[in-house]
Amino acid sequence: MAVPADLDRTMTMSGAMVEVIATEMRADEEMFYMGEDVADCDGIFDSTEGLREEFGRDRIMDVPISETAYIGAAVSAAQEGMRPIAELMFVDFFGVSMDQIYNQMAKNTYMSGASVSVPMVLTAAVGGTYNDAAQHSQALYGTFAHLPGMKVVVPSTAYDAKGLMHNAIRDDDPVVYLFHKRLMGIGWLPAPDGPKTGVPEESYTIPFGSADVKREGADVTVVTLGLHVHRALEAAEDGVDVEVIDLRSLVPFDEETVLESVRKTGKLVVVDEDYRSFGVTGEVISRIVENGLGDLDSVERVAVPDVPIPYSRPMENEIVPDSDDIIDSIHNTNS
Amino acid sequence: MAVPADLDRTMTMSGAMVEVIATEMRADEEMFYMGEDVADCDGIFDSTEGLREEFGRDRIMDVPISETAYIGAAVSAAQEGMRPIAELMFVDFFGVSMDQIYNQMAKNTYMSGASVSVPMVLTAAVGGTYNDAAQHSQALYGTFAHLPGMKVVVPSTAYDAKGLMHNAIRDDDPVVYLFHKRLMGIGWLPAPDGPKTGVPEESYTIPFGSADVKREGADVTVVTLGLHVHRALEAAEDGVDVEVIDLRSLVPFDEETVLESVRKTGKLVVVDEDYRSFGVTGEVISRIVENGLGDLDSVERVAVPDVPIPYSRPMENEIVPDSDDIIDSIHNTNS
């Protein structure tokens, strides 16, 4: 695990993200943040906590509930050389603004023959586990990773969140930064212990496309991201010597780290919180099969079955993979 | 191949689709068709040719260029018991209307505990090969197949188009029916010969989830759909004994037919016109790996690399897989 173990300044994931945004905004007057309820309310998920006090409402901008309008406005502000962050409150709302996201933000650089660049960050909250039902609980990792032109980043700890956010803001391409609500450390949605980590004061970047081995192990490779990094780490306490790889970014994708691990273990379990089919798990498996079919003895995928997320707690619990599901799959690869 | 060989009534794919819609509309007064330019213009892709004359503008309805409004209207008309078809002119426009498509059309039945159903068909044109560039040339198969609650159908011949369209209209769930512009037989966009097939006069359905072996072969399995069925068939003339499987629907997915073929050949080439990563090819490979890893000797995927579709002809030709690319991959599986 890449975090220096001796750090005694621990932070929540949201705290780490906000620290980065503040640091970068102090350094660059052309940065601003747009979103719903990001000013006086500090962001529904504490994503802008305290920023309005320091930067004022012009730079921490509440916007109309018009995702198409303000995300599109961010695209061209970025093209004009500013550095906007636009927050889509829940990733589940992508459907009202996807045209600006994928046809403009993601494509303009390519379509223009690289005569424009779009240095913006689109943040969005993802994930379930608190019974917010079908329209507020999705991960949708695959939906964004499938469409070219956006980098797609998913932090799982405060340490990673900081390094990835610095990198996202400094990147000259559009970056979709998906943070899991359950990991943020919000008052009304308690986080598990895992994401709260030591975080250095100074700035540092974590390059995209560098997966992180969160736990080394010899027997089975578990590839995952976001909340499920922590569930996989929990599952890894079950006896089998599991290696847990946190992808950290889906685009670009770090094939090498996964391949290397599978060469060692021969067994691959892919876990995520997105829908099972045509998504992340299929892609991870195929990358390995294309390049290391011979190394692969067995494969399991653990994801949300292809149904919308149900509301009731036992139903949602059944649908979203937990550490028991991961343990079962680990055992399956051994049988 | 499932087409009776002796049929002497041949039709274009659009002709077959229109015939079905007319037949079903005659039988059910509650059916209507909404889309842009579907009345006086007969559909940009001849998708409603002649229908306005027979059914009038109330049932073959031109609509405002408000995809969100009219697709959402179709959803509730369907819930009220009508049987609407809504046409999204180009699938590339999904981004302006995706919320109604995936959060309402696709989810309402599940979210309501099956107290409503949404018996509608959403049609859309897909695909490139005529230099319509980044915003009008995509297949986006994976984008729709990934999100649960919609059936996703892709015909490759007039015969299949007819049977799948009957099935789509009669289905009590929302069906996304993606037709490839290049296969329709439009005056201003000549089709290859393949899609123009014999079509029986009488009605028949082709059930979803039944892939079709378009060519039997013993050496390599090529799994594909839409336009690329024809390119794969062309590639199959190259010497190797290739089996060509046309998926015909992505949701539901016919795992069995593909598995069976791979058990025989041991070699799998997956070909489609969607972006490479996190899409169709990854899913097909993973399904086989999950259930038939032992049978698999080698795997290739042939898809559009992860960049937007460029305009210029040589560039687009380079990006969209052609039969040479498929031939290369077939040979790779043998080396």
Place this chain on the structure above:
Amino acid sequence: MEGKTPGFDIGAGQIPGELHLAAGQEAAAVGVCHHLRDYDTVTAPHRLHHIAIAKGVDLNRMTAEIFGRETGLCSGKGGHMHIFDMDVGFAASEIMTEGCPPAVGAALTAKKRNEDNVAVAYIGEGALDQGAFLESLNFASVHDLPVVFVVEDNDWAISMPKDRITAPRDGSKRADGFDMTGDRVDHDDVVAVYEAAGEAVGRARDGNGPTLLEVQVHRRMCHFMGDPQTYRSKGDQTAHRKRDSIERLAEDLRAFDIGDEELEALRDRGPRSCQGGDRVGPKNNRSPSRRLLTRTCSPTHPRE
């Protein structure tokens, strides 16, 4: 985080998720829905329960749904934000103005079938800027559909006051740009709403086209249960609480010499039948896999 101590963990307890309570908005629900029949359609947004009650949704089954029970209106799959009761033409969904195009579709269906059904789409004033609503205004207007758009203006969109995000201040003015009748009830009064809604629903039912009706209401509570409302002054909270339309209706009635006893009796005639949390039906505790995965999307919907 000082001062930002939320009430509780919204992922725990008997009613998890973002529960949006509607206390203070009753006038908009009752004043409009009183004109509606079971076969009329209502679509509602995230803040929906007052509207559901006014439209006649089955209270026991709605309560069961709020508690995530099998006996709920949506078998526990939908939850409190996605209440469907097709027996009374009610559907709710939580993405802003997502219900507007479906309301338009219900009105279109009525027109196609030559029936006199009316559709009502409720939204909050914060949603006045969302594309789906705006497109729906045009669609309804150009087809002259029997639909009424009701905007509940409670001054707040979570933490954002209306004038920070929307122009003009009077949301009913949106209608002017779409060749539609617009009206606003500027005070939170059920009788005033009833009268304005009577015009609008009547217009629709008689085939004279759509209306956009904005109604002033009040948000007595936080945005969702658990929201600490740090962005909102105590004064504003008190003011909203004071403008309770139910209390004021009682006062109005007293002015007509209706005494406390009679008022109590009237209250008792309201829907009281809904059962408490523990009596709403079997918990969804048994392994739900089969039920979860079947009916993914396919109830049989017979075609005659």
Place this chain on the structure above:
Amino acid sequence: MEGKTPGFDIGAGQIPGELHLAAGQEAAAVGVCHHLRDYDTVTAPHRLHHIAIAKGVDLNRMTAEIFGRETGLCSGKGGHMHIFDMDVGFAASEIMTEGCPPAVGAALTAKKRNEDNVAVAYIGEGALDQGAFLESLNFASVHDLPVVFVVEDNDWAISMPKDRITAPRDGSKRADGFDMTGDRVDHDDVVAVYEAAGEAVGRARDGNGPTLLEVQVHRRMCHFMGDPQTYRSKGDQTAHRKRDSIERLAEDLRAFDIGDEELEALRDRGPRSCQGGDRVGPKNNRSPSRRLLTRTCSPTHPRE
């Protein structure tokens, strides 16, 4: 398919894809863009070339782009529907009203930087009903941004006449619902457009907020090259061709005693420098793989 014989295979030839020609719409381009400077932003929809020319886009490089050449404005990747020339602040895209939010963003940028840049978003009258446009009206209005929305009303959205899909008939009335100034130039006349646009652009530049300006133009040709226009009467086609604003401008000038020779001289002063199809630069015929896949999205955009 009788009578529906298209001109040609749009997937073949030197200029493939859906090419939308703008003959008959020149007044809207020139009349507005004459007020703009290089650093002002213009976003245009699918029917864009007249606007590009008026905004001062590099004609050689635009022509090269139309022919898909490496030397084109977008290296042949964008094509005739997606022309970008950032030197003169021009960008086009083909999804209806997709350019409106970016125009608003450019205006927002100007406001943030305290510069007097103006942004203009062009759309067709068929796009008056699209959410991105409507949301942009509100965003521009509530932030009082220096943006002008220009609606080119050529009576047709492909095959759909305006009154079949849009209410009201006068698109500039949309402004009324968003607390914005609206104006319409009811006849296809470059001087009239110039005057109305002068007001609108001036208003924006002086910090007095956005304007919605609708301008009557004519569609002399089919929707895209290859479209057989079966839906359109010959009479309508002739009428549109007759209302050529360039010819009428010439007549107006003649009325001011400007003779044919002078007119010819004026014409010659227009941009004539663009080269023909075969002289616009190297074809994109060499195996383009590397160039295709590099710069997928990442030109270096140095941060100072």
